[in-house]
Amino acid sequence: MSYRIDSVDAQIIELLQQDGRMMYKDIADRVGVSLPTVRARLRNLIKLGLIKKFTVVVDSEKIMGRVKAFVLADVDVENTDQFKENLEKVEEIRAASFVAGSKSVMLEVDIEDMEHLNTLMFKLSKGFGLSGFSVYVSTKVLKEEYGSRVKPDTPLQFRCRFCDCVIYGKPLIRHYYGGKYYFSGEECASAFKERLDQRYGAKESHGRVLKAAEAKKENASDVPK
Ligand SMILES: [Zn+2]
Numbered sequence: 001m002s003y004r005i006d007s008v009d010a011q012i013i014e015l016l017q018q019d020g021r022m023m024y025k026d027i028a029d030r031v032g033v034s035l036p037t038v039r040a041r042l043r044n045l046i047k048l049g050l051i052k053k054f055t056v057v058v059d060s061e062k063i064m065g066r067v068k069a070f071v072l073a074d075v076d077v078e079n080t081d082q083f084k085e086n087l088e089k090v091e092e093i094r095a096a097s098f099v100a101g102s103k104s105v106m107l108e109v110d111i112e113d114m115e116h117l118n119t120l121m122f123k124l125s126k127g128f129g130l131s132g133f134s135v136y137v138s139t140k141v142l143k144e145e146y147g148s149r150v151k152p153d154t155p156l157q158f159r160c161r162f163c164d165c166v167i168y169g170k171p172l173i174r175h176y177y178g179g180k181y182y183f184s185g186e187e188c189a190s191a192f193k194e195r196l197d198q199r200y201g202a203k204e205s206h207g208r209v210l211k212a213a214e215a216k217k218e219n220a221s222d223v224p225k
Helices: 007-018 024-031 037-050 080-089 114-124 186-220
Strands: 067-073 093-099 104-109 130-137 172-176 179-183
Touching: 007 024, 007 037, 024 093, 067 114, 080 172, 104 114, 114 130, 179 186
Parallel strands: none
Antiparallel strands: 067 104, 067 130, 093 104, 172 179
């Protein structure tokens, strides 16, 4: 039986999608539940990772000269995790998805101006595992909404970070080295942890730093009161 969200969860999410600063008390009134219920539901939705974060949306059209572009490129990478890390480092790339059908990636770029865009494209063509770029520069944003809409009785799906199988029911959630991961079971979790230990083993002596980073990340995911 897969994990499903109910209509209370769906309503809370919808209200916060409209206004991320809405007071918990107002949410409780609108949904018709108690304040502790709203808190508990949100804590759970965050823990499940369905709510990824609370953020602020900046209007790029208010920034002088700013260029928004969509870039379709062919990918030739062996290590997807490494590719993801490389993408993380380029802050002008605001979103990236592999797209079906071919080995392609779609990037969403938000950058100072055309000159910077050209420089970025040059950078991405060197050692990034990308080639065959098609660049579409946005001339006007017509609609912009964020994240998925969620209806009541929507089943959730989690994939095991280690074996990539679909997890039915509640996933096992583990925090390692400041990251949050979902697993199908203890075996996959410990196998994955072993892999991370090998990778970050050299940094083991900085355990305290890593722990601090982990604590910071935990706090960061707390919802504003
Ligand atoms: Zn697994």
